[in-house]
Amino acid sequence: MTRLVYVLNGPNLNLLGKRQPHIYGHETLADVEAAVRELAKELQLEVRFHQSNREYEIIDWIHEARETAGGIVINPAAFTHYSVAILDALNAFDAPVIEVHISNVHKREEFRHHSFVSARADGVIAGFGTQGYTLALRRIAFLMDQKK
Numbered sequence: 001m002t003r004l005v006y007v008l009n010g011p012n013l014n015l016l017g018k019r020q021p022h023i024y025g026h027e028t029l030a031d032v033e034a035a036v037r038e039l040a041k042e043l044q045l046e047v048r049f050h051q052s053n054r055e056y057e058i059i060d061w062i063h064e065a066r067e068t069a070g071g072i073v074i075n076p077a078a079f080t081h082y083s084v085a086i087l088d089a090l091n092a093f094d095a096p097v098i099e100v101h102i103s104n105v106h107k108r109e110e111f112r113h114h115s116f117v118s119a120r121a122d123g124v125i126a127g128f129g130t131q132g133y134t135l136a137l138r139r140i141a142f143l144m145d146q147k148k
């Protein structure tokens with residue numbers, strides 16, 4: 001099995017570190033990418049790291065991952081709460097999926113409590129700050145090794 005993992009980020013995460021730092025922290029998405037890439041080296045994983053504010057781009061990357069990747073880490077951001085299209089795309093992906101939320105969505109507004117993506121995810125990480133991404137990558141590596 002391939003050791004490639006897609007790390008996908010939804011809308012507004014390009015503003016990480018600048019928007020609502022009391023909720024999302026001070027680290028930027030570039031900081032997150034650097035931490036993910038450093039751990040990926042240790043875990044001998046190759047990473048494709050993407051962010052988009054457009055739903056169709058996330059869907060296209062999931063379709064691409066169908067052909068190439070052994071796992072997906074995804075923070076769908078606001079799409080989490082309403083995108084059946086992203087859920088459908090993930091349902092067409094046959095390897096492990098871990099859903100990440102930087103904030104503890106369950107401690108926030110009620111509309112953030114429901115996730116369409118959780119109906120497909122093999123695990124969900126919320127409220128661990130940006131550390132959630134590296135935790136998710138470790139889990140993906142574990143699940144990929146288990147499947148071998």
Ligand code: DHK
Nearest residue numbers: 012075077078101102103112
């Ligand atoms: C990020 C967002 O942009 C919100 O729309 C989600 C998520 C929560 C996060 O915690 O990473 O509700």
